[in-house]
Amino acid sequence: MYGYNGKVLLVNLTDKSYEIEDLPEEWAKMYLGGSTLGARYLYRLMAPKTPALAPEAVLGMVCGVTNGSKAFMGTRIAVVCKSPVNDLWNDSSCGGSFGPHLRASGFDAVFITGKSEKPCYLFLDDGKVEFRDASHLWGKVTSWVDDTLHEELGNDISVFQIGPGGEHQSWMAAIICDKHRAAGRGGCGGVMGSKNLKAVVARGSHKIEIFDNKEIMDANKKCVAYGNKGEKGEHIMHQFRTTGTSEEYGICVLAADAPLKNWAGAPEDMPEEYAWALSGPEMDAKHRVGQTGCVGCHIRCGAVYKAHYKNYDLDHATRPEYESLGALGSMLLNGNSDVTIICNHLCNEYGYDTISCGDTLSWLMECYEKGVFTQEELDGIDFKWGDPDAILAMMEKLCACEGIGVPLQLASRGCARALGKGEECCVTANGIELPMHGGRFNPALVRTFQYDPTPGRHIKGGRGVPFSHNPDEVKYNYENTGKDDVAGLLEWEWSDLCGVCSFGNFLLPPGAMQQMVYGVTGFKFTPEELHKLSLRSFTMRHAFNLREGYRRKDFVIDGRAYGNPPMEKGPLKGITVDNEKLGDNFYGELGWDLETSEFPKEFCEEQGGLEYLYPDFFPDEACPA
Template structure:
């Protein structure tokens, strides 16, 4: 028996309508765990290099991990994998809520979709019964209305749905599916893949139990995590106020980007605006706490907003990334504007980071006279102008006028208008997250050189630096490889297992390995974890390498590394030697920075990478 897994994977071709079940191979589980470990291996095998991300041969995966649906604390996430239409390389994005565990309880560890349907469809999975159903009546609906409509249509009030909104239908490059009304595997172009396939939604309902090797041990670990959570001040703060608890401080201490990464929080934004955008102030709207599946922390909340310029009624508390993207990055201290943009993104299906950063790019271009009022349909997109921000966001959502350009992201817009490229803040075309490498230097390596660029939850030394005050020793760039690689590989395992990143607030890293061992019955010690994490990393890396993407080809905009350095504020004078950090990391990982080639002997030692070895070295293992 394969403990910790549903034991089956689902493969659907929307062109032919073919539905195929396959057993989850034991060796796949042992080598790649789940999540984007499964995804990288299977997409590498299924997709040829050069595949059009928006074409029929492009494969989209929805994947769980072994901790999901097993009662393990924090084991509630799922991952979407695809070839990014923005970077042309590997992409993965994960989400919380309840969709992932429901898919697994419905009988499947993973769902892989290729082809293009001739008409809008949705996939309905109910305890092993799978159908491709017509979705013509759902096309044009927002994500929340789709969820409600499908609950009624299937007569399943506990149905879980991951659906695109109108943005994804229009194949917006920064669109994404939304599950549970406000949770999103958002980044890198997940939504346009669904839109290009005419796939409106995936609806799942499951009641099956997932076999666990040692259920008593899982409950024992849960107790340990609960006690550790009680001792963590950060965990308690996140549980009370969510990720937005740190929004004001981050805007002022240099962690959050300000004024499209060109400003200084204490100078350009100020304490008064910063405090307004934090969840402590915004929780006056809170009506209910929100916990994802198997989460003892509960960092989410439901709101009721009936005042301000945009009364929303029931809505959700914005995450830190959203508050910063529509706050300090735009110099906007108007919380009603930020709440409205958050709701637009949730209902139309947008990545809030990319949406906010795209507006920030347009805003700076407008300030500098690069984009005109005519370019922006008469909107005066000045810094901090909440009404203008909402108007632009709504145009992006409707795909009208300038919004039809901006809805594809800042890189697309700069190329379309053929101007403003020097003010992009991106990593290989992906808009940067809301944590500044000038504050946490290790993030520069992660943003630029991870196979999934522009992500702040991919592991590495930057994740630790983010939670600390600025330290001078963080700007010494020698000898960073071992720690950077080790922390990266831990997060590879964490993400592949379907556990939430916030589990690290409550327990030491080895707790993740204890959960995997107790659930699967596998021996999962430190050495196994290191090798498994490196194998997963190599698989993601190999996907890019086969597409011709080497480390030296990946990009990160200059402001993010302090070129030129800021002249005021907490980050004054700081710069980051990102190439040195990258060289340190790849040397430790066994990859030659210049040629991009991983060490063949290392690949052979890791195992499970025979096709990679064959493709790189032109021979079988």
């Protein structure tokens, strides 16, 4: 089988056992990799109604198709699990070195169940599997653990680990790779921590058999040429090479795309200079000391930063991504770039998702402003909007998991419910804090936020972020949105299971990813087959939720996210998005039940690869042999 080791590792931490299964070739062709292949396995391995943090819960790490090949930008790995926030399907993607190293260690995926009696780490070493003691690593920040394990095991490893946030089983804990790349969303780090699993370390020399390396090299050449002078990708590639995603920050604030003040603010609430202070060119001029990027990426959109504030003196932090800038910047009315970089660094070190972290702090700021929490309840912190000292102090409470930092581990809605107040200020989709592109600015995202199987994501399929640039009469027209919405599923499902960075959707020439997948595996898909693949992938993730008993009515989104009630000021004044109409159109286009979001058998038969769902979803109907 080209492109795969053909081996999947199943680990049980309770009894420290494991087995190695063959990856069926049919599954490779039908589900490819990433969260789609992960969904197939998780459905089989994890019984319904298993609590997300129970020992019986399963955590998966699944290579994307291009991991282990020379395809540019092809290093992303998917983490799959149930989210502790809402007990729904969760998948989160991560760049960096772990995906290729997992492939090189001899496995295409690893699924972990059980709970170790004591903190441990899993060492996947060229086909061998070892359970190693992690007591000397537990409680330590990710950079220390990464350095320590490299000293102990050598430089040819990759470490995929939780920080103290995951050890506290935080619902906003991330899994961190290379000290600053994260599978951030949905609390997957908390799931890992609930198993007393500090890290998965991979090393190896396995080389997958490549179908046609010339195709991959040709695709790579086209990727480079796309950014040449005069080519369509020239300027976007230059932007990413120089300032990464941070270039967008000030623009998004100005345009009222980036949220401010826990989604209640308008651009006029923050001085314009704050927006530029956290934007790429300005930050680079003040903080940049070097460039960085993921393994195998020809763009290398990251930067190494220095930052200084009070007793913090960092000389090797990373430039925050756009989402982090919004969550730790405009959401808090914060214009201090040093503090933003430090908070981003703390999230990397302690293993927290920057989006949920910033949103949670923003929620708490609003609660404090409204008197829901007193200063005493916040451990004496005068938690005012935009106060850099207060922001840092609260981050430190979170990282130390002390005082108010304890309930904050549960993120905004979890904290509100634990303390019995403040939920009216939450802005989430099924408990998941929202990313930094607003639904009132871009109604297309409201459907994605509310009805994607992983709620609260902007890089899941649909009409997408660029839809925001349409004229108002297009953007706020809720008729006939289903066709484009469903067609838009492909882009993001495809980049995920390919293992290619999401930015490839606009940084790579059209057709490049398909050529890479073909070069690696020999799999060639017609446009119709690609469309079916995207629908199959979406359905598999949704089916996991349906099997848990969720129906459409259970996919809820807080009103402020879509303008209910509408804002009374700013460019988005008066806008309320018709979220239910968008949902009706979406499910209607799929041919699914509008009330329940259940899919008919005919739909499954048309897409293929969904027969495994029939016993649960169509038990009274004849199943194929």
